[in-house]
Amino acid sequence: MVDRVAIAMTGASGACYGLRLMQRLGQNGVRMHILLSDAARIVLKHEAELVLTNEPKDWGCQLADALQIDAASLCTHALDDWFAPVASGSAGIRRMVIVPCSMGTLGRIAHGLSGNLIERAADVQLKEKGKLIIVPRETPLSAVHLENMLTLAKLGADIIPAMPGWYHRPHNLDDLVDFVVDRVLDHLAVDNPGAKRWGV
Numbered sequence: 001m002v003d004r005v006a007i008a009m010t011g012a013s014g015a016c017y018g019l020r021l022m023q024r025l026g027q028n029g030v031r032m033h034i035l036l037s038d039a040a041r042i043v044l045k046h047e048a049e050l051v052l053t054n055e056p057k058d059w060g061c062q063l064a065d066a067l068q069i070d071a072a073s074l075c076t077h078a079l080d081d082w083f084a085p086v087a088s089g090s091a092g093i094r095r096m097v098i099v100p101c102s103m104g105t106l107g108r109i110a111h112g113l114s115g116n117l118i119e120r121a122a123d124v125q126l127k128e129k130g131k132l133i134i135v136p137r138e139t140p141l142s143a144v145h146l147e148n149m150l151t152l153a154k155l156g157a158d159i160i161p162a163m164p165g166w167y168h169r170p171h172n173l174d175d176l177v178d179f180v181v182d183r184v185l186d187h188l189a190v191d192n193p194g195a196k197r198w199g200v
């Protein structure tokens, strides 16, 4: 049973993937630690028309309202809250998803910079051999982006690009978003009986 997951959203395009993942986990009764970069909030406003205040403590209710999930499932943290449980391996949180993940955050994690709580929490997952799932979004990819992804894959991170397949013949945008989110849920080992599966 998956109980606690850290979910970070950064300033890459594809806010819909992060929002949908939060919604699906909330519907499954999974408690989440939520981390949002400043750029993530700019993208949320631009792509999802979701305007969050500057106060991290308000984000739980704002996100829960937008996603129609229980606010109690969301615990939000400021990016300099080094006392948050995700900042230390001793808290025992062993799952984290960064969705969408910008090339900037991805590069900083690949090089162990840990300059904010997202990067630190990811570093904790790597050092503790926890499950770190990264959903990068950029196109085209430069050699720097590819090398940083390879570095992270070699360190044990799961790289699940925001790159939906078309073989389930999607009918709408939700189907495409769910394609990526279903793969993330599989890698988190969250029960997901509704997922479309090849050959089944």
Ligand SMILES: Cc1cc2nc3c(=O)[nH]c(=O)nc-3n(C[C@H](O)[C@H](O)[C@H](O)COP(=O)(O)O)c2cc1C
Residues within 6 Å of the ligand: 009, 010, 011, 012, 013, 037, 038, 039, 040, 042, 043, 046, 101, 102, 103, 104, 105, 106, 137, 138, 139
């Ligand atoms: C609407 C919008 C879309 C963006 N899309 C991407 C993207 O797909 N990938 C990316 O790496 N950066 C993208 N950026 C740029 C990042 O937001 C920027 O590099 C930022 O510094 C990332 O900061 P963060 O890693 O702290 O979130 C986008 C910015 C905006 C405003």
